[in-house]
Every structure is written in structure tokens, then in C-alpha cells.
Amino acid sequence: MDLSFVFFLFLLSFFLIPSSTIARGGDRIPIPSGFLDKSSELLARHLFEDKQRKISEALTDGYMSNTELEKSVTEFGQRCANISRIYSIGKSVNGSPLLVIEISDKPGKEEAEPAFKFIGNVHGDEPVGRELLMLLANWLCSNYMKDSLATMIVKNVHLHILPTMNPDGFALRRRGNANNVDLNRDFPDRFYPVNDVEDMRQPETRAIMNWVKNQQFAASASLHGGALVANYPWDGSQDSRKKYVACPDDKAFRYMASIYSQSHYNMSSSTEFAGGITNGAQWYPIYGGMQDWNYIHGGCLELTLEISDDKWPRANELPILFEYNRKSMLNLVASLVKSGIHGRTFSSDTYHPLPASVTINGIDYKTNSSRRFGYYYRFLAPSESYEVMVTMPGYESKTTRILLEDEAMSLDFILDPEVSDAGRQVDDCYCNCDGQGKLVVGILGRAHLDMFLAIFVVLLFLCFLLKRKAVIRFLKRRHFPGHKRAIEV
Incomplete structure (x- = not known):
């Protein structure tokens, strides 16, 4: 028999083996001892209906339906219009909008501030998160300018709240979406190449991926049910065995959790x-x-929060669960103001913001500053010494060592442009007009050129002094409450 045909039959049988998806939140299935031997256990994103808990009508009483949730989000946007905006990142399989609430003192405007996102109801049968996130949004609106923590968050963070990622699964009272796919197994994975197939990806997953691509988030968390624990990366291991697999930011994640x-x-x-x-x-x-x-892929430190032992508790328990989790949710968002390092990256010659890369020596992870403001935020565990390096193509890199204590540190970088040998040779400068080059020196003459350059250098120096003074004044004024004064490198 032809070997290629045998190989084809082997692959076909491999992918058709029925399997179940390993599930967070109490639905624990034994992990296969060998990833390669039983990888089909990990390839299935579809779920078996008969293995899922049946949700009774009585349990759904008191929970908002999808229609009621959309109405609640819209009403929130109207009632709290001064500190919020409502927008959609896409639609579910069945066409329900994936509505987001942004909370900030300047909603919808890009600022030199960190952004945080909460996502609820990733699994349709875990509805506590969607209810608690609406309670959180309303609490922030009601307590803005009254409570110091609420006020600090609204003024210094752009908080984005997606109450439900899986409205179809909620309506069907099951874990998966309308296609019965577990959305928390649907993202590209470093050990799992099948998820790289674009056509297989669910619309809810695509919506999240595009959202993260277009909005730079510093940190985030998704809310689940079925256990009580704060979970952090890595989520997978190369051989599928249960063992501690630390990511580069393990210290930061443990502190964050x-x-x-x-x-x-x-x-x-x-x-x-x-x-x-x-x-x-x-x-x-x-x-x-x-x-x-x-x-x-998103440059975002995310936690998976299991916030309730019972996936679908009775609705009268929701106010208690909110009180149990309220301070945790607030402190997690506020940690972007109270912890880590942040700042801006500038060019020394123009003082324009630079979209530079910020790295920490010994941590294989990169944070990018924004193109418009040159703003970056880097979550780091406190009480540690760090060597911070900023790089940008065409500029000389800069490195500084800091001791990060128990409060956030503002750290700005001013990068010097790299000067090539060609840039120093004035005689080789040409003005090319319609393909006809003319030597600048030949037009002006050597004496006139020297005088012109001397005047230009003086004017440039005066401009540099004025700009530097203005930027330094700006940097001295800009710092969050409780932050150290900005350090300029």
C-alpha cells in the first residue's frame, strides 16, 4: 500500500477520535500522561451535551436575560454619561452584540494612562461574572467623587468592562457558545497549532483578538465560576503534565494574583x-x-479569576458575592496606579513621543509605548531591583537601574538619535528635483554655506533650550497621586 495513503488514513483517524475538553472551574478531567499520545484530548473544542449540568428555570430567576443586560448597559451609559461610553466589539454567533462599558473621566479619548479590562461570562453556564461586573460599574458611577478609590480609578485608569463574552451560551444554559465551542479553548496557543486555523475560530474569539489588537491593555482579568482561586500563566505545559510552568513575569503575576x-x-x-x-x-x-x-500576543498581563464555588448560584446570593469580590476587583484595577513603572519616551532632538520598546533585564518580555503619547506601563512586583532598557530603531538605547518599592514609579526616557557617518558629510547632500541632482554647496558657495550653518546651529540651540525647559516643567507637573516624582533618563 502507498505510504502517503497510509499516513493520510492515520491523520484522519487521529482527528476523528471523539474527546472532551478539559474545563476550568471544577469540571476536572484527568490529564493525559503524554501530550503526543493523547493529543486528541486537547484538540476538541466542542463539548458533549450529556456531560453538562442541567440548569433549571428556578436557578435562572433573578438573573438578567441578554435583552435585559443590553438594556442595563444602555441605561448605564445614559445615567453615567460623564464618565462612560458604550461600544461594541462585535457580535456572537447568533447576533447578540458584545457590548463594552468604558469608565474614565475622559472616556473614548486616548491618554497617557493605563487601560484595564474585565471580561465576564466566558462560559455560558458561569453567569456570576456578568452580574458582578454590572454591579461594579454601577458602584463606580455612584461613588465617583465620593469614595477615594473609585475616584482614583476613574481619573487615572481607562477601565473597560465586557459583561458577557458568551451571550449565546448563557441563553442556552450551557458552557459553549451557539456552536458548542468552549471559547476558553479557542485562542491560538504556543503548544496547540490547530487553533491557528483562522476559519475554525469563533466570532466571539475574533472579537476579543481584534479588540486587544486595537486597544493597548496593560492588564486584565476574566471572571469564571466553579472554584475560588486566582489563576495565572502559564496555563499549559509542553507534555500536558500537571506541573508548575512559570512564565517570564512569574513574580509579577504571583503578586498580581x-x-x-x-x-x-x-x-x-x-x-x-x-x-x-x-x-x-x-x-x-x-x-x-x-x-x-x-x-x-496582546502585551497584557491577564488573570483567570474563579470567583464562586457554585457556577450558577441562586440570584439572591449575588449581592453577597459582589461584596466578597468588590474590594478585590477595585484593588486589582487600582494596582495599575499604585504599582509598577510607567512613563513616556521622547526624542531628544524633537521632543516628540516615540513608540519605543521597554524591556527588563532578565525578563524575556517586551512592552511597547504608545505611538501618540510615547506612554508605557509595566506591571512589576515591588521590593525588587530592576534594570530597565528602552530601545527604538534609529535611536541609541538607554538603560537605568531602579529599586521599585511599595509604590509606583514614574520613569521617562529621552533617547538620542543615532548619527551615521553619512549624516555628518554636508558635501554629500543633494536636492533631487525631477531626477536632476544639484549640489547644495555649489549653489550657496562655501563661505555663504558656513555662515548659514552657524546661524542655523545657534537658532537650533535656542529652540532646544526652550523645548527642554517646557518639557521638564511638564514632566515635573505630571504624576499620579501617591507616585514618586518623575525620573528622567
């Missing part, structure tokens, strides 16, 4: 998870998750 756990009513006292936090792969590996994708 601890902020949520320690602020929670009882998460940190967990007997199952030390301190109420866990590395995803050590708990049990999953593949195609949103958390790892955000970190790898």
Missing part, C-alpha cells in the same frame, strides 16, 4: 490553594486559553 486573593473575603484562606492563588499548569493544563494568548 495575591492582590485579588488577599483583598477577597475568604479566597486567601483556601485549604486547596496556598494563599488562594495557583499557576494554571500546576492546577491542570489547558490549551487555547485566553489568558496565555493575552500575555503572548
